[in-house]
Amino acid sequence: MNEAKFIEQIDRYKNDWYVIARSILKNHEDAEDIVQEALLIAFEKLGTLRKEEKFKAWMTRIVINQAKMHIRKSRKLIYVEHPGENREAQMTEPENDDIWEITLSMKKEWSVPTILYYAQGYSLKEISDILRIPVGTVKSRLAKARQILKEKLEDSLC
Amino acid sequence: MLDDEKIRKKFEESAYIVPSSYEKKTKDTIEQIQKKNVKEIQMRGKHWWLEKKLAGAVILLVAVSLLSISSYAAVNLLRERLRVMPEDVVKHYNDDVQNSSADADSFSRELSEKEEERMAKLRVAYEEKGRFPQKTILEITEGEVVQKEMLCFEPSESKFYLPTRELTDEELLQIIDIQEKREYSVQQQSKQAEKETKSTVKISKQQEEDYALKAVQSLYGREKTEFEKISVTKQEELDEVVMQGKKEAFTVFITEENLVERVMYSVDGSSAHQTDVDFSEAQMREVSTVMQKKVSTFTGKTIRSEKIYYQANEEGKLAFGTVGYYYKLADGSGCVAIYSTNYGEMYDIYVMDDYHSIEKEIKRKKERAKKQGWIMRKVSK
Numbered sequence: 001m002n003e004a005k006f007i008e009q010i011d012r013y014k015n016d017w018y019v020i021a022r023s024i025l026k027n028h029e030d031a032e033d034i035v036q037e038a039l040l041i042a043f044e045k046l047g048t049l050r051k052e053e054k055f056k057a058w059m060t061r062i063v064i065n066q067a068k069m070h071i072r073k074s075r076k077l078i079y080v081e082h083p084g085e086n087r088e089a090q091m092t093e094p095e096n097d098d099i100w101e102i103t104l105s106m107k108k109e110w111s112v113p114t115i116l117y118y119a120q121g122y123s124l125k126e127i128s129d130i131l132r133i134p135v136g137t138v139k140s141r142l143a144k145a146r147q148i149l150k151e152k153l154e155d156s157l158c
Numbered sequence: 159m160l161d162d163e164k165i166r167k168k169f170e171e172s173a174y175i176v177p178s179s180y181e182k183k184t185k186d187t188i189e190q191i192q193k194k195n196v197k198e199i200q201m202r203g204k205h206w207w208l209e210k211k212l213a214g215a216v217i218l219l220v221a222v223s224l225l226s227i228s229s230y231a232a233v234n235l236l237r238e239r240l241r242v243m244p245e246d247v248v249k250h251y252n253d254d255v256q257n258s259s260a261d262a263d264s265f266s267r268e269l270s271e272k273e274e275e276r277m278a279k280l281r282v283a284y285e286e287k288g289r290f291p292q293k294t295i296l297e298i299t300e301g302e303v304v305q306k307e308m309l310c311f312e313p314s315e316s317k318f319y320l321p322t323r324e325l326t327d328e329e330l331l332q333i334i335d336i337q338e339k340r341e342y343s344v345q346q347q348s349k350q351a352e353k354e355t356k357s358t359v360k361i362s363k364q365q366e367e368d369y370a371l372k373a374v375q376s377l378y379g380r381e382k383t384e385f386e387k388i389s390v391t392k393q394e395e396l397d398e399v400v401m402q403g404k405k406e407a408f409t410v411f412i413t414e415e416n417l418v419e420r421v422m423y424s425v426d427g428s429s430a431h432q433t434d435v436d437f438s439e440a441q442m443r444e445v446s447t448v449m450q451k452k453v454s455t456f457t458g459k460t461i462r463s464e465k466i467y468y469q470a471n472e473e474g475k476l477a478f479g480t481v482g483y484y485y486k487l488a489d490g491s492g493c494v495a496i497y498s499t500n501y502g503e504m505y506d507i508y509v510m511d512d513y514h515s516i517e518k519e520i521k522r523k524k525e526r527a528k529k530q531g532w533i534m535r536k537v538s539k
Contacts (some may be wrong), residue, residue, distance in 0.1 A: 003191070003192070006191075007188055007191070007192075010184065010188060013181075014176075014184050015174065015176045018176050018180055019174050019176075023299045028177055028179075028180070031180075032177070032179060032180045032183050033183070035180070035183075035184070036183050036184065036186075036187045038193070039184070039188075040187065040189050040190070040191070043191050062331055098170060099165070099168045099169055099172055100169075118162070118165045118166050118169050119166075119169040124470075128524070134511070134512075134515065136413075136419075136510070136511060137515070139413075140411065140419070140420065140508070143398060143411055146165070146391075147398065147409065149165060150391070153168065
């Protein structure tokens, strides 16, 4: 992929990467910075990308890695394990019924697959590859996220 | 009803507003990338020595790539080594594992520190560099006399009989080899069994409701009449049945293979979790009996091993008021059952295709607990 194409792709998908970073880091400043870091890394590594059509997913993976690394380094956002032996959420109550607000307030394990699947149109297999988790786990995480969305949004969807 | 399409539509309708500061930062980054690229091109033109350096770097890169390729090739070699195992051998290894009375491999004597270190290195060499033993380990049957100073393996007890002297590299590789082959065989047989039982027939909502009721009935002893409302939400991959009683609710997840994958229990107005709960390990062990029965009922499989963990705070109390029971099942799959001390009941049970996923989950939880200043404690038997 040449530079022009790379920049064109950034322009096209930058908002998708931002929301992914935002859903992991839970604050917009860090999310903005992490995507910038990821873009620079991606540019350096561009030669390792074998299939151009996989660029978006490849870049999403870099954003996720950077975001996770940021959490580990800064410990700004300490992951609080839900009492439910890691399967439940450490959530903040969203103020309204905006689907984005609800999703972004979910625990990252649920918000990231939700965004990838419902908002960005990735298949379960692709999500499994991006997140390096089994398809079954993607499914159960989506099921839990649906449960939350259902509770919060049912009225507005009926 | 909230289904996948509705959620997608809802996302489409409410576009996420990205902050303007992000736009600016991204624009700056793009400029930085463009400048960097131009600069690199200019430098290449001005400094011939840089090209030499680059050429050196290319050589290095090629060398690194070759190393990577050889490592990749070695992984392929291992995969090939396992893949070419005849079907009857795979079956033989799998049967040995399934029929073994032991939960895990054991050794007739402890490995010395030095042996453990060498074994770890050899395992890497085995997995990544294709370093395999010259011969396979000697397998003996139950009751057979173990020859002194000879390495052998007794499958019915999953026990390695070791010589008293230090093990050679070849012997350590033989141990690693049979462990890998057995693990591979169990996985293969498990996949095969799954394929055979996998149903492609989609069932009706009524059937799903019946499945869910059956699961709740067998796990919690509730009858259909106790529920005021039962709703079934069919999704593309994982269907969900919610059963609402007067003061409690159950959520049951059903996979596309028509298997009940998970059951969650909740009591209205009460959380399954509490902080800083006094609950002794003896009590946890008592609960274990009930949990084992529930897991056997839920999965219909034989339990091979059980691990009990809880997150303890600085005072040794339950940080969240829950205890995790982790089970390895006879077919290599796993099941997790979580007990809530507040409910005095299991509030979550789910299955996982591969027990290794559960081990990874435990590891992750240990790390997270540590970060928060807690300890993920294992309950001793």
